[in-house]
Amino acid sequence: xxxxxxxxxxxxxxxxxxxxxxxxxxxxxxxxxxxxxxxxxxxxxxxxxxxxxxxxxxxxxxxxxxxxxxxxxxxxxxxxxxxxxxxxxxxxxxxxxxxxxxxxxxxx
Numbered sequence: 001x002x003x004x005x006x007x008x009x010x011x012x013x014x015x016x017x018x019x020x021x022x023x024x025x026x027x028x029x030x031x032x033x034x035x036x037x038x039x040x041x042x043x044x045x046x047x048x049x050x051x052x053x054x055x056x057x058x059x060x061x062x063x064x065x066x067x068x069x070x071x072x073x074x075x076x077x078x079x080x081x082x083x084x085x086x087x088x089x090x091x092x093x094x095x096x097x098x099x100x101x102x103x104x105x106x107x108x
Contacts, residue, residue: 005059005090007066007083009074017074019066021059028091031055035088053080056087 006020035055039048053068060066075083 003090005087007056007060007071007087009066009070011074019060019064021061024059024091028055028059029093032088032092052084052088056084059087059091 002022004020004022005024006018008016008018011017032055035048035051038051042048050068053071057066057068057071071080071084
């Protein structure tokens with residue numbers, strides 16, 4: 001089963017562009033933990049938010065031309081945090097683990 005992380009952004013013409021990634025190196029889990037520690041220690045600062053957006057952009061192939069600026073300009077303000085948090089959770093495997101745990105709890 002292939003796992004896929006995707007992000008949908010609006011381009012300059014207000015068209016939806018979907019970026020997909022099916023291969024994420026294990027190193028990205030370590031980087032996500034470093035981010036989490038920095039946020040727990042310092043709170044959500046401008047610097048930590050920049051690091052999160054840079055991290056998400058780094059998940060996708062450079063050939064897709066997805067950059068931090070693409071993310072900043074391609075999301076509405078209320079979409080930013082849920083989107084970057086979802087991508088980080090998917091890389092960490094926590095999004096899937098939460099879904100599996102919830103479905104197991106719901107079984108009779």
